[in-house]
Amino acid sequence: MPSSNPLPPKENALFKRILKSYEHKQYKNGLKFAKQILSNPKYQEHGETLAMKGLTLNCLGRKEEAYEYVRRGLRNDLKSHVCWHVYGLLQRSDKKYDEAIKCYRNALKWDKDNIQILRDLSLLQIQMRDLEGYRDTRYQLLMLRPTQRASWIGYAVSFHLLEDYKNALSILDTFLDQQQRLNNFDYEHSELLLYQNMVIQESGDLKQALKHLETFSDQIVDKLTLKENLADLNLKLENWERSEQLYEELIQRNPENTIYYEKMIEAKRLTKDSDIVEFYSNYDIKFPRAMPPKRLSLNYASGDQFKALVDKYMQKALSKGVPPLFVDLRSLYRDQQKVQIIQDLALGYLTSLNKVNKFSETETSNGPKEPASAILWVYYYLAQHFDYLNQTEKALEYIETAIHHTPTLIELFVTKGRINKHAGDPIEAYRCLDEAQAMDTADRYINSKCAKYMLRANLIKEAEDTCAKFTREGVSAMENLNEMQCMWFQTECALAYQRLGKFGEALKKCHEVDRHFSEIIEDQFDFHTYCMRKMTLRSYVGLLRLEDVLRGHPFYFKAAKCAIEVYLHLFDSPLKNENAEQEMNTENLAPSELKKLRNKQRKAKKKAEQESAQAREAQVKRDQHHKSRQQGDVEADAPQLDELIPDKLARVDDPLDNAIKFLQPLQTLARDQIDTHLMAFEVYYRKRKILLMLQSIKRAHQVDASHPKLHSCFIRFLQEVKENQHTFDPSVSQVITSEMKSLLTTKDPKVLNKEFLDRHKRSLRAALEGGLVMYKLDEKSQKDALNLVTPSNIEVKYQDVDIEICTEILKCLRNGLFGTNVQSQMDSFVAHCRKLFPHAEAFKPPREVTVQPQTNHVIESDSN
Known part of the structure; x- marks a missing residue:
């Protein structure tokens, strides 16, 4: 396209060479040509050349210079689509997608039909799920390039994602009509037909979907998917005989697929257990080597x-x-x-x-x-x-x-370790896995299992050393596991640090897991054009839908839960400021001693800064070496993330706001988990957000109305309302009153607590929450509260007595949640639990755990 500030032929030829060098990743050549143009006094402020120089510098990792040149070029030529496009590319490289979209839109004001800018804009729109904007951009691309297959497909996909199935199918029909004339029936055409059928099925017209498959069955290459879809559609449309015939063929093809048998039972309309058992026994005779008929019959x-x-x-x-x-x-x-x-x-x-x-x-x-x-x-x-x-x-x-x-059988030691883990003894469990790992050091699974058990025993350094046997040489195991997005290890690490009270380290691991999910979301960027080109459209739509709910994954839930718990603890018990503590300790020192101390502190601080700088420099060198070794000379366009410093993470000014960042994805994607709403209540209770507290209680009530912890949340909410109701806006009071009518029969906390305990007489978990509420409402009822959770016949009185709840009760007693002067009850409770759970570490006398470096085995010594 013509430039808004054209160059003469000689300089224009150089500018084209800059573009060519950028496309071929010959960045040094590009800088050389840019210098030749900019060294001419007439064109030293030429906007597009400055912008291209900035873009080239960005690819070499010189980000600050890059922004300086691009902004300078933009100031000199605000009407240049090239300058705006380049500025958008820079913003995109920093993952600032909203800003990049604005830049692309500005570029299109000056060159509305630029194919490349429209393509780049469409990629950002689908990445950000701006589906309506994506549809409009794909329409422009279709009008400009109506002969390209990707133009039609992209436009159809945009309507599909917007659930406008009618228009999506209309576009696909038009495109396929053109393809039919060419008789170009290959694998990609087959995939397009299956995608079209997927859209028809999602539109709800199952009869049309079945007719479509039967019409084009000769053109579909993936015969297995074709037959599975035909069988499923016939089953949904209650064409019993046809679906039965198709599932019979599928079972003949793969008698190990359990889904086929279940669908076949549905097609045969078998409901009695005896009939189903006979059905499986017939297939057991027919396929004597197949496992599903033998195993599935046991269910009925x-x-x-x-x-x-x-x-x-x-x-x-x-x-x-x-x-x-x-x-x-x-x-x-x-x-x-x-x-x-x-x-x-x-x-x-x-x-x-x-x-x-x-x-x-x-x-x-x-x-x-x-x-x-x-x-x-x-x-x-x-x-x-x-x-x-x-x-x-x-x-x-x-x-x-x-x-x-x-x-010599490794599985036996693994099982022995699992038994000890379930019995509450992580140390003995770790020993068993360590012995199993020593028997086969080349087994990655046993190695990982051993490391996991070490982390459960809070032996973090030993777990890292164990994993180091399978990680990349020259890099610490912890760093390499982070590179490989080994989230189970990082989550277990975070939980171990949390148990040890190293809250900064725990938060660092949780933030690393959060970054992995962000990286996975960013990685989908690579597939937007690839899937459109390769016509893997069903997988592409599946990927987009997966990415939309990615943070609902158990890995994220576990890390987020750990982070929220740590932030809540840091809000309740902030870490002391070391400097302030030192100031208090120096008040009584003599001047000479104070001077020595100050010098010592200065030297220590300087040394720490030097070590930190060296570590960062070494990390950068390693990253650059690793990147160049893996990818060669590629664009250095990834934004540098802030370094996660444990001490800084543990001393944040706003722990609750940081907790909310982890909580929000869970509220959207893990709504069916009651822990999500209980954690939300804890956060909003501390922030004094009364309506958000009520919202959390309502959502938790919908998931599990009888959950013991929900009861204590109710009581605390009622107390909060009672104490602050005079400060509420009238509309807020009205909402609270109307909502509480549907949730509670009475507003008296003591009556509510008694009713709750009467309803759950056989539950120790309910007794714990009820006892805590009882003591909090009236400290004089301490004895009754303790009798609820520490009776002598605890295993007879309650049905849900296990190690977990007994450990939680002991923790509450030690933390003073049942008041002071409870030592005798606590001792008798521990003694009783020791009889019930003789292997449980929580009820054993304190002991010191050390590790022999030679054999990596645990040695115990009584510390009392």
């Missing part, structure tokens, strides 16, 4: 029929030595009758194998004996079985017997 069988089927299933697995047998059958443990049958069978196997080396004593004359390993796998199964039933002593007995039988 009962009584003697279940016993016969599960007996056959278990014998085969134990004879072959299938380690995940328990995991496979665990879903059956919801039915207590089935649990008892499985237990009786497994114990019977053990007796028979010890006596006659067969699974049944009645089969002594039939067939060969079982392999010697069969009894080992029975021990292994029984250990997992009793662990699941919380019978720790039996579980440990069986796993020890198995280890004595075969002391």
Whole structure:
């Protein structure tokens, strides 16, 4: 396009060479040509050349200079679409997408038909989900390039994302009509037809979708997807015979796919359990090597029929030595009758194998004996079985017997570690995994599992050293795991630091996980053009929908929950200012001693600054080396993120505002988790936001109205309303009154608490929350509150007694939430819990944990 400030032929040729150098990533050549133009006094302020020089400098990582040149070029030529476009590219490289969109729109004012600017604008609009703007931009591109396939497809996708299915289908029909004339039926055409069918299905016209698939079935290359869609549509349209026929063909093709069997049952309209069991037994005869017919029938069988089927299933697995047998059958443990049958069978196997080396004593004359390993796998199964039933002593007995039988089987040590973990002893659990890891140092899974158990035992440095066996050389394991977005490790690290009271380090890990999610969202940028070009449109739409709910992932929820809890703690108990504390300590010092101390502090501060600067410089060098080694000479356009300094993170001025940043994605994407709303209440309670507190309570009530912690939130909310109701605006008071009528029968906290305790007499968790509320409402009721949570017959009185809730009660007692002078009750409670949970670390006497560097094993020494 003609420039708003044209150059003469010679300089214009140089300017074109700058553009060519930029496209070919020959940045030094580009700077050389720019210098030749700018060295001419007539053109030293030529806006577009200055802008291109700035863009080239940005690609070399000289960001400040780049912005200076681009802004200077823009000031000199505000009517240049090139200058505005370049400024937009700079903003885009810094992830300032809103600003970049503004720049592109300004560029289009001076050159409304510039294809490249329109493409760049459309990419940012779909990235920011400005779907209406995206639709308008794609329309302009279609008008300018009606012969390009991407123009039609992009415009159709924009309507699809806006759920305007009619227009989307109209555009796709028009485009496909053109394709039909060309007879160009390849894989990409097939994908386009399947995408069109996806749009028809989402529009709700299932009959048309079925007709479409049947019409174009010859042109669709992906026959498996075609058949699955045909079968599903016939099933939804209640064409039972046709769907049954199609699912039969699919099962013939892949008899290991469990979904096909479930859909087939639906197509056959089988509802009785006996009919379903017979259905699976027929397929078991038909496909004797397929697992789903054997396993899925167990879900529907009962009584003697279940016993016969599960007996056959278990014998085969134990004879072959299938380690995940328990995991496979665990879903059956919801039915207590089935649990008892499985237990009786497994114990019977053990007796028979010890006596006659067969699974049944009645089969002594039939067939060969079982392999010697069969009894080992029975021990292994029984250990997992009793662990699941919380019978720790039996579980440990069986796993020890198995280890004595075969002391070289790694799975046994992993299971022993898991049993100890469930019993509340992370130290012993770590030891078992450490022993397993030592038996096979090349196994990445065992290595990772061992590191995870180390973190659960708060051995962070040891966990890092363990992971270092599989991370990149020359870089610390923690740094490399961050590069690889190893979020399970970082989340466990954060929780370990939280338990240790190292809140800055915990927040650093949580922020690193948050940055990973931001990076994943940024990474979708690369797919907007690629998927349109390769015609993988169904996957592309799936990607966009995944990215929209990305922060609802359990990894993010766990890290966000940890961060919010830490920020709440820092708000309630801010870290002391070290400088202020030192000032107080120096008041009584003599002048000479004070001078020495000041000099010492100055030197320490200077040394710390030097070390920090060296560390940052070394990090930059490593990053540059790694980037150049991986990518060669590429654009250095990624914005530099602020360094996460633990001490700075732990001493923020506004911990609640930082907590809200983690909370907001959860409120949108994890609304079905009651913890989201309970955390929201805690944050807004501290911020004194009464309506947001009420909103959090309402949402939590919709998820689980009987949750114990919700009860204490109700009481605190009522007290807050009672104390501050005279300060509320009349409209706020009206909202509170109307909403509370639907939630509560009375506003008296003591009556509410009594009603709550009466409704949940068998719940220890409810007793804890009720007891805390009782003591807070009336300190004279301390004895009654303590009797609720520390009765001598706690395991008889309540049904939900476990290590977790007992540990929480002990924590509340130690933190003074039930007042002072509770030492005797606390001692008797700990002694009783020690009998109930003899392996639980929380109820053992304090002990010091050290690690031998040679063997990496834990040594204990009593600290009392």
